[in-house]
Amino acid sequence: MNIESQIMLVYVKILRKYLNCAGQEPYKDASCQDPVVHWALPLCATKKNEMSARTPLVLHVMWLLGV
Structure with missing residues (x-):
């Protein structure tokens, strides 16, 4: 198992949830x-x-x- 990549996925999920809550949604x-x-x-x-x-x-x- 690649624990580091799983931890990073959780970090990204937390940060995206916060940005969505703040009304800041990045787009390409x-x-x-x-x-x-x-x-x-x-x-x-x-x-x-x-x-x-x-x-x-x-x-x-x-x-x-x-x-």
């Missing part, structure tokens, strides 16, 4: 290889609460990745 432009992020502000109170609950987990993932 046909002329660009890198994803582009669009900001959708302001957030409603429910989204702010959900992001507040997820933030410690995201920060921990980023710390583990060395970002």
Whole structure:
């Protein structure tokens, strides 16, 4: 089993869930290889609460990745 790749998949899933919650969904432009992020502000109170609950987990993932 390749544990490292499985852990990275979990990290990616956590970070994507956080970005989706924040209303930031990267998309691929046909002329660009890198994803582009669009900001959708302001957030409603429910989204702010959900992001507040997820933030410690995201920060921990980023710390583990060395970002």
